[in-house]
Amino acid sequence: MSINITNVGRRFARFAALKRINLTIKDGEFLAILGPSGCGKTTLLRLIAGFDTPSEGTIEMEGNKVSSPKHHLPTEKRNIGMVFQSFALWPHMTVRKHIEFPLKHHQFVNQSLRKNMEQRTNDVLKIIKLQDLAGRMPAELSGGQRQRVALGRAIAPEPKVLLMDEPLSSLDAELRIAMRSELQEIHRLTGTSIVYVTHDQGEALAMADRIVVMNQGSIEQIGTPQEIYTHPRTSFVAHFVGKANLLKGSWQGRRFFPEEAAHISWPDFGVSKELKQESIYPVRPEQFFIRRDGGEIPGTITNRQYQGKAMRYTVQTAGGSRQVDTDLTDYFQLGESVFLVFKTIPLADAKEVETGRSENVGESV
């Protein structure tokens, strides 16, 4: 189902939680809404779910208006499913009862599903791999199993849209990674649109077809994971998603002259006009080399963190501290004087710049 969100705002007393949001969710896509806590992503999800009403703007589902300040279609009349952050399992119902519940009550359940409720329940239990635990109570399940029950309850009535509010955040790190592929599989199996709210950029990049990055109630950028990662539109996105170092300098035509190394210049590999206006060049940690014997920007190693696949160094330069990832074979001492060198950009990114696929977000106040 396609969802159109037009100029939506939400104010709580004087605080504007959402400011003029414009967004279209396409049929069948996996859309992640990514942002730090308090950026308004959950508020937006609750507006789509119908738990809350916008202070301005409209939300349409398949062309029908469902939310505006004066018009409100209650949650149960929207063809949606939802997975809650806390899972919201009912402690007095078994796993099977949880799956059956929406099959009995959801208003958009296909007649054939309702007639073959037992069959459908078994199918869903199979999808969430809990056939053997159907008689258990929520209290008797592990975190991952509860997560699957919540998922099963949401997909059982075959809703057109699945809303997920940080569904993995209450699981431990290992399980979180494992659940990613399960969620992707469910997306492929059901073909529903998924709106997935998260503050974990790894999750968003790994699973989503498109990512909406939000900050302070506004949309910063909308794009594919690759666009968001390699071509951030704003300094916030560059820092939040790519952990990029934001280097100050000056733009002359299509070349950038960093402040701390005025004798060199870097080519424009698709830096957005917003960043250019701020005279910023974003360099992600893996885009720097560290050299001992001369290079572009001089600096001193001040910190070192072993990360398994790479080593992350903090390098203090004239312009501030820079994060740099290197191979494990490059080993530097704390306090060592080094030079940073900007890597040549991979070919794939350069092609994208020429075709200019990055989506224009429109205005965001």
Place this chain on the structure above:
Amino acid sequence: MNHPPFFFYGKGRVEPRAIWLSFPIRTVAFLGLVMLFVWPIARLVALGFTSEHGVSLENYQRIFSDPLTWQVVANTLVISTGSTVLATILGLFFAWLMAYVNLRGKKLMQLFIVLPFIIPSYITTLAWTQLFNENGILAQVLALLPGQVHLWNLYSYTGMIFILGITHYPLVYLFTVNVLRKIPREMEQACRASGASKGVTFCKVTLPMALPGIASGAFLAFLAGLDNFGIPAFLGIPAHISVLSTHIYQQMIGFGPDAFGRASVFSVLLGVLALIGMLGQWLLQRMFKVGSTASIDRQPRDQLSGFSQRFLECTVWLFFIATAMVPFLAMMMTSLLPAYGLTFTMQNLSLKNYGFVLFESPDTQLAIRNSVQLALVTTLIGSVIGTLFAYNQVRRPSRWLKMSETFMSLPYALPGTVMALSMIFVWMEPIPGWNPGIYGSMTILFLAYFTRFLILQVRGSVTAVLQVDVSMEEASHVSGATGWTKWRKILIPLLLPGILSGAALLFLTALTELTVSALLYSAQSKTIGVVIFSYEQAGYTMLSSAFSSLIVLIILIGFALLALAQTLWRRKEGGHHVH
């Protein structure tokens, strides 16, 4: 578009259609609340200013110039304050034991501590008087001792202070125990690490930090002392020691031309004292709210050695045996004697009193029927209305609801005699010149119970609703279930244990109510409390003992059944959460 502030529901749960629908409902409900809860008190105050000559201060002048008035006020203050001191010492001691010390069997101790909450205070008083009876076991034991040892006369100031104190210490305990548990143990450890001894740490860190909680509990004990009618009625009236609550009662049953006016003035006096107490308690509560987010730490902090541990445990159990078991045994012994004054021997035992109470006396049968009926109706209606109110207050808080809660807590916070009196004045003639016959029937008792105890259910239900996360309901909405389906399948099953414990408290309180009933009953609407009281007043102590023993038995059985039901319920939900 901005919603006006009081249409702004918490957690962003705005349901626009509900606003228009609920506005007239709210207005009507609000007016109803004012009529039921506020109007009676206004009428009561107004009555004090009316005399044969219209509006005047005559009643006040006459009562304030009577030295007896000040004697009664002084009695009230002395007895309430004295019992508060005793309750605070006991409550604090038990709170410290339960929160900090490594004792065994704390769960059972906890039950004994809250026992005074479920056994009506007039039955406790009766039990103690039987223990200290001239022919009771204590007297028999003392007779064996050499020399002339006189039994303590409970029908005295100290007797009343003692019984009030041991009845109200659970209030201080309940307020203090979690306050103590919330004090981060690091605070105490920091003091110890700075070189202070255990004792100094307790006096310099623990006690000052717990003070708002302790003082708040002490204020409640003081209020409970002002409010109590049963204890001064059983002990004070025979000894001609009047406190305000019994004095008001005596004014009312004495009738006379200016009885209502005088009773009203005394009620205002008592009401003002209670308000001062409430104000103090409210201020302290506000002060303490700042630190109330700290988590509760149930691990004992003072690890005692084997000997001290056993010594303390023995002391605690001796206290429980002496206060919660022996007096009731004494009462049971009295109830088994065929005539007063006989000594307790095997030959003398008989079930005659029980036979009379259960099968012969029309009074007791009527009273049991009335009380059960009143308690059931009050509990049923109260739990439905109270839960609906609590649900709205938690999910859609507004100024209206906040104010309504204050109204509802007024009749419970005000002393029972004051509240009963105001009910009489309002329902005798709700509209001047129209007497619907409510006063003198069961209806006025029901109205009084309902208005007085509704807040108990509201508080129980609020706790229950707070424990159900909003997402539980939202998940139900997403699954397509709203309205009655949502309540039936999700909310009621989740709320029921909480609602039930609120309802059980409401039921027990209503079943054995005395204070309000003593002023409102009529020949046909006697209640359990009233019958026990009138047996006692007429000198039929064996009958009142038998009836009281039965009631205690019923209460304990009911309590055990409730505990059992709750355990089974928890087991059904799979017990502890697996993390």
